[in-house]
Amino acid sequence: MKKEKWVQICPKCKSQNIHSDMSAGSIGMGTFQNKYECSDCGYSGSFFPKIKQNEVKEYKIKSKVTQSKKKKITKTQVCCLMVIILFILMWIWYLWPLIK
Numbered sequence: 001m002k003k004e005k006w007v008q009i010c011p012k013c014k015s016q017n018i019h020s021d022m023s024a025g026s027i028g029m030g031t032f033q034n035k036y037e038c039s040d041c042g043y044s045g046s047f048f049p050k051i052k053q054n055e056v057k058e059y060k061i062k063s064k065v066t067q068s069k070k071k072k073i074t075k076t077q078v079c080c081l082m083v084i085i086l087f088i089l090m091w092i093w094y095l096w097p098l099i100k
Contacts, residue, residue: 005053010038011045014060018048 008018021037021044037044051059 006050007053007056008036008048008050009056009059010041010043010048012043013038013041014063015040016056 007016009016010018015038017039018036019039021035035044035046036048038048
């Protein structure tokens, strides 16, 4: 039976260039948890997912697809929503005495 090789991936840039974070800040805190750092983007943390070596390409493609599906709300959309909510609240405040 062939053993599968697992690799760690940076959650930010999806790089495999990971090493243990032995900076003075992480050692000086007195924590003995595994802390890693990405050499490509500089991301540092304790969560670096491990995936199978043969699934790295699929993982990178899947993460690009999910990132492209995320939509950001613009300031104009936020302002429009606030105006609509304000209009509804004013309408309720105006009609409330008539409903009683």
